[in-house]
Amino acid sequence: MPQDYPIPRYHFQVQWGSARLNFTEVTGLVMEREKIEYRHSDSKDFAKLVMPGLVKNGNITLKRGTFEQDIDFATWHESVTNTRAENRRDVLINLLNEKHEPVAAWKAIRCFPVKTSGADLKSDANEIAIESVEIAHEGLTQMEI
DSSP states (O other), X not given: XXXXXXXXXXXXXXXXXXXXXXXXXXXXXOOEEEEEEEOOXXXXXXXXXXXXXXXXXXXXXXXXXXXXXXXXXXXXXXXHHHHTTSSOEEEEEEXXXXXSOEEEXXXXXXXXXXXXXXXXXXXXXXXOOEEEEEEEOSXXXXXXX
């Protein structure tokens, strides 16, 4: 039965392979399609026809707290750089309800990192160190739960 209120966005889980990682933020879950505008020469309408075109895949950004001895983002980035198209991962992002059950899910296929960022350092800050990885993918789909 559908619920009467929207799902909160703060309870989610990210998986790639057998690893389940905790992130503080996931952005870029965008599915977009280009449009093709066309007007043939003998059209009596003074308007263009609009048709669906190619899918545009934007990057997904994942942010998390920095932990001691954890250099997974940098290692993944370096391994993809050295082998070019190998070491890609499928990434599954689940939005969870209060019972920790998935209620919405997105799958990005054949992902690889295009940018990794270490934490911004500031001597007078009282915040956790946040690192991020920006990943490119070959397709994002919202999955049925």
